[in-house]
Amino acid sequence: MRGPSSIDIAGVHDGAGHAFKQTATETAAWAPGRYWWTLRAASADSDVIELETGELLIAPDMVAADTFDGRSEAETALAAIDAVLGKRATIDQERYRINNRELYRMSVSDLTKLRAHFVALVARERRKAAGQSGWGRTIPVRFS
Incomplete structure (x- = not known):
């Protein structure tokens, strides 16, 4: 993911597919903001295929924030x-x-x-x- 910071997550083989998991401790360090993501698959011989892309919003942690403005x-x-x-x-x-x-x-x-x-x-x-x-x-x- 790219946005206010760079976030890279590697998938873990999970049965017939792959799972992308992050702990609450890991995600707490992510900077809030708008991110663009890409899901890519890489073969053993380094071929890369882009499977899907999208956009997401990582909201600030309101409990940890001193102030918060939720307006668009x-x-x-x-x-x-x-x-x-x-x-x-x-x-x-x-x-x-x-x-x-x-x-x-x-x-x-x-x-x-x-x-x-x-x-x-x-x-x-x-x-x-x-x-x-x-x-x-x-x-x-x-x-x-």
């Missing part, structure tokens, strides 16, 4: 946009210059468009987590 990236981005919009109500400049340095701020209309995008993403994530369709309500249709 979309939820974090939405909160940041809301914070900017909240502060923007007291700031009326979109651009200013101090000693040859300029700061451009995103317009409120652009921020509200971006916010709408992330609201939809968060709603889709929450529907999916609740076991509902990621695309919204299902409407049955019959053609005759």
Whole structure:
């Protein structure tokens, strides 16, 4: 597996297949984050075949963590946009210059468009987590 760190696990022959086992002590050292994995088989003469690939998320150990933020990236981005919009109500400049340095701020209309995008993403994530369709309500249709 490759992600925040490299994790290599060798399979052990187990009857008709192979088993991949790690103890809790071994997995406790794994860095949390998004990983991409590949399952490969190697023959005695060093031929290698990639059998399957995928992606997984190793979550942090909430018991061992001092703090934990379980929000998705979309939820974090939405909160940041809301914070900017909240502060923007007291700031009326979109651009200013101090000693040859300029700061451009995103317009409120652009921020509200971006916010709408992330609201939809968060709603889709929450529907999916609740076991509902990621695309919204299902409407049955019959053609005759």
